Amino acid sequence: MDWTEKYRPSTLSEVRGNNKARDAFAEWAETWEEHREAIVLHGAPGVGKTSAAHALAADMDWPTIELNASNQRTKSVVERVAGEAAKSGTLTGGSAGRRLVIMDEADNLHGNVDRGGSRAITGLVKEASQPMVLIANEFYDMSKSLRNACETIEFRDVSARSILPVLRDICRREDVAYDDDALDAIAERNSGDLRGAVNDLQALAESAETLTVDDVVTSDRDKTTGIFDFLDALIKEEDAEGALRSSYDVDETPDDLINWIEDNVPKDYAGAELADAFDNLANADRWLGRVRATQNYSYWRYAGDAMTAGVAASRRESKGGWTRYGPPSYWSKLGRSRATRDKRDYIARKIATTSGTSMANARREIMPFLATMTHHCTNRELTVSMAARYDMDAEHVAFVTGSGEDTNKVQSIVEDATKRGEEAAVAGSEGAFEGATRTTSDESDDPDGSGESGVMDGESTAGDEDSTDEESADDPEESDDSQSGLGDFS
Numbered sequence: 001m002d003w004t005e006k007y008r009p010s011t012l013s014e015v016r017g018n019n020k021a022r023d024a025f026a027e028w029a030e031t032w033e034e035h036r037e038a039i040v041l042h043g044a045p046g047v048g049k050t051s052a053a054h055a056l057a058a059d060m061d062w063p064t065i066e067l068n069a070s071n072q073r074t075k076s077v078v079e080r081v082a083g084e085a086a087k088s089g090t091l092t093g094g095s096a097g098r099r100l101v102i103m104d105e106a107d108n109l110h111g112n113v114d115r116g117g118s119r120a121i122t123g124l125v126k127e128a129s130q131p132m133v134l135i136a137n138e139f140y141d142m143s144k145s146l147r148n149a150c151e152t153i154e155f156r157d158v159s160a161r162s163i164l165p166v167l168r169d170i171c172r173r174e175d176v177a178y179d180d181d182a183l184d185a186i187a188e189r190n191s192g193d194l195r196g197a198v199n200d201l202q203a204l205a206e207s208a209e210t211l212t213v214d215d216v217v218t219s220d221r222d223k224t225t226g227i228f229d230f231l232d233a234l235i236k237e238e239d240a241e242g243a244l245r246s247s248y249d250v251d252e253t254p255d256d257l258i259n260w261i262e263d264n265v266p267k268d269y270a271g272a273e274l275a276d277a278f279d280n281l282a283n284a285d286r287w288l289g290r291v292r293a294t295q296n297y298s299y300w301r302y303a304g305d306a307m308t309a310g311v312a313a314s315r316r317e318s319k320g321g322w323t324r325y326g327p328p329s330y331w332s333k334l335g336r337s338r339a340t341r342d343k344r345d346y347i348a349r350k351i352a353t354t355s356g357t358s359m360a361n362a363r364r365e366i367m368p369f370l371a372t373m374t375h376h377c378t379n380r381e382l383t384v385s386m387a388a389r390y391d392m393d394a395e396h397v398a399f400v401t402g403s404g405e406d407t408n409k410v411q412s413i414v415e416d417a418t419k420r421g422e423e424a425a426v427a428g429s430e431g432a433f434e435g436a437t438r439t440t441s442d443e444s445d446d447p448d449g450s451g452e453s454g455v456m457d458g459e460s461t462a463g464d465e466d467s468t469d470e471e472s473a474d475d476p477e478e479s480d481d482s483q484s485g486l487g488d489f490s
Contacts, residue, residue, distance in 0.1 A: 003202040004195050007170055009055045015048050016166055017158030017194065024153050025052060029060050029131065038125035038132035040106065040147065042139035043155030044301060046195035052155070053102050053133045062100040062131070100131050106146070107136035122146045138302060157192030157298075160184075166194060167201050171211075176201075178211035185216040192298075227252060227260055228325050234261065234312055235268050236319035243312035247304055254291075254303045258284055259328035261307055267323050273316045280310025343399045350390040367400065374401045377409050387417035388424070 009015045015022045021041075028039050041049040057064045103121065122145050125132055134150060136142055164187045171178050186204070190197035200216075208215045233246045250257065258281060265277050287303035290296070344363065351362040374383040377397075387397050394414045398405035 003170060003174075004198045007166075007173075007198065008051050009048070011059050012052065012055045015052050015055055017162035018043075018048060018052075018155045021153050021155050022052060025056060026059070028151060028153070029056055032131050035151075036129070037151050038128060038134060038149065039151040039153060040134045040136060040139065040142070041153050041155055042107075042136040044157055044192060044298070045137055045305065046190075046193035047155045047158050048194060049135045049155050050102070050104060053100070053135065056133075057100045057102075060098070060100070062098050064100045064102055066102045066104065098130060100133060101128070103132065103134045105136070106134035107138045107141035122149055125149050137305070158194040160187040160191040163187040163190065163194050163197045167197060170198065170201060171205075174205065176205045176211065177209065179213060181213040182211040182216055185213050189216070231260065231264050231325050232323075234308060235265060235315070235323075238312055240309035240313040244305060244309040247308040254284075254300050254307070255288060256328075258288065258303070258307050260325075261311060263328045264323075264325045265311060267325065268319050269314065273314045276314035277311045280306045280314060283310065340399075343395060347390065347392070347396050347400065350392070354390060371400050371402070376403050377401050377413060380409075380413065383413050384416045384420065387413055388420040391421070392417065 012022050012026055025039070025041070028035075028037075041052065043049055054064065056062075106121070121134075122143065125134070125146070126149050134142075134146075139147065139152065139154075164183060167183045167186060170176075171183070182204075183201075186197055186200050190200060201211075204211055204215055227250060230246050230250045234243045238246055247257065252260065262278075262281055265281075266274060269277050284303040284306035287299045287306065291299045291303070344367075345359070347367065348359045348362040351357070351366050352359045355362070355366070357366070370386060373379060374386055377383045383397065383401060386392070386400070390396075392400075392414070394405050394410050397403070397410050397413055401410070403410050
């Protein structure tokens with residue numbers, strides 16, 4: 001018998017690791033007649049949400065009605081099964097004729113044949129005359145209207161320190177001999193997931209007379225499953241839970257695993273089941289995006305649920321025979337596009353450094369505008385200014401403009417941009433030294449430090465202005481730069 005079921009808490013007092021959530025849940029039930037609101041229990045898988053709901057029902061002497069299979073989420077089923085239970089008491093009901101309606105996976109209401117499931121549940125929780133508990137792994141995947149219609153309680157990850165007493169108690173009841181270090185290792189490895197820790201304990205206890213820390217380490221090393229065996233299990237054999245468990249034994253990161261699944265699922269799935277599978281893969285990809293954006297790797301678990309359990313649940317008919325699975329084509333595409341990505345990133349980095357923006361913004365927002373404005377180098381002056389400002393070689397100019405790297409047009413633009421960059425550097429250097437020269441001159445004209453020089457301020461200023469005007473008039477190209485050159489890219 002599965003130990004997670006055998007040792008499921010029978011009362012709320014036995015729920016471990018979430019004392020505040022447990023007490024708030026008990027208070028909700030005891031005062032339900034006063035507020036008559038539904039409640040959402042949300043938190044990571046394996047932290048005891050469903051167990052707490054059943055334990056509460058036992059404490060309150062409330063019979064339960066569960067609605068949790070994904071194919072039961074249509075509007076008609078919700079209204080028929082949960083609706084009747086939630087809107088009326090029964091002669092066989094428990095205390096005060098009450099019964100507890102438990103809606104598991106309340107965050108997984110999309111993708112059903114009848115799209116009215118979510119709206120039906122939202123309406124139901126507002127009208128229910130029976131206590132309702134909605135259980136969700138990801139609170140914000142629920143619709144806003146459904147969230148607002150319920151009270152909420154968060155169940156946090158169960159710490160290794162809270163898991164350890166549970167493991168010891170099970171070992172005592174099952175007469176399992178163990179070293180303390182072994183249970184410590186199991187608790188640490190599953191920190192946050194009490195259910196996973198109990199499953200690991202049962203698996204190890206069935207294969208060892210006395211649990212040692214070496215058994216835990218060896219199980220980590222020996223459980224690795226080949227990727228092709230996993231794909232067979234996911235696509236053809238296992239149900240949602242079995243597929244998720246199989247993924248634990250695969251030595252692949254979620255970022256790589258999703259590419260394996262994406263490329264090989266179409267070899268066996270078709271039609272609606274393939275569409276559902278790709279919906280789940282898209283959801284997994286969104287979670288992986290959150291990992292990359294936040295560096296919060298706890299989101300991996302949600303990606304894993306979607307890409308394994310979700311894909312397996314999309315299967316609508318048995319699959320047989322042998323399928324030739326292969327590595328993701330994405331990998332070979334990456335190899336072929338490496339040089340292109342290097343050019344793109346070089347340009348984005350230059351833009352980001354020069355303009356004080358992020359590389360992501362440079363790639364998504366600025367580079368497309370540059371490509372449009374300098375397409376095929378039609379606006380030559382603008383293209384020269386761009387190449388000079390961002391220090392581009394011919395390959396980079398060709399990348400942005402779409403022109404051939406070896407064409408005379410691109411080569412001449414790079415040459416002009418190089419000259420312009422050199423002239424700008426010299427001009428900048430002269431300005432720096434000019435300030436030092438003027439300081440020295442001022443000091444010699446005012447030897448006593450009185451601040452009075454032998455030249456009148458007005459005469460000096462007028463002379464400078466005349467000189468500047470003459471230089472601008474003699475160099476019309478320099479004047480054009482001020483209007484259509486580097487200023488376009490500031």
